[in-house]
Amino acid sequence: MKDQDRATPITVYPATRKEQPARICSRCFARNLSGETFCKVCGDELPIAGVDLDLGVTRRVDVGELKATLLIHGIGDVGGDVAIDLEKDISLVGRSSAVDTARPDIDLSAYDESQYVSRRHAFILRRQGALVVEDLESVNGTFVNVTQQLAPHVLTPLRDGDEITFGQTRCTVRIAGGTAK
DSSP states (O other): OOGGGSOOOOOOOOOOOBOOOEEEOTTTOOEEETTOSBOTTTOOBOOSSOBOOBTTSOOOOOOOOOOEEEEEEEOTTSOEEEEEEOOSSEEEEEOOBTTTTBOOSEEOGGGOTTOOSOTTOEEEEEETTEEEEEEOSOSSOEEETTTEEOOBTOOEEEOTTOEEEETTEEEEEEETTOOOO
16 A cells, blocks of 8 residues: 555644534524524524533623512412512513514513513613613503603513513512622
């Protein structure tokens, strides 16, 4: 066998820790699969280009743990108040629907007999150690402390004891360490 017929040895380098290209939503910054057209969290149209994510790179600075709870005041099928811990940085509030596969993090279907809550009604977000709410162009609106109707896509800060009304479903925000009103 001639030297020129032999295969050139291939040097194998250790693989770097990378994921497949993803599409990052420009509204809520959720990571979506590269083949998706709309964001799985907020439903917004995704940018065309995918982004290579390197998991070895530091992505965020920890601001500190924010402990918050959303108390849903029971009406409809559920009586009494129900407490839901807000553990995610982005929580979608809405009404579930099998038709369009809407699966919000905080499902208000049981508390909203008349369907005043939109399927994708609002976000409750943790931003820089604080809690904010963003209305997602809901049909029946989002209100803070009964009188303040939120403009769509405007981040509104929340304090301990604030009452949020999604459509006609009343909720109260409890933030650990927050000052009660």
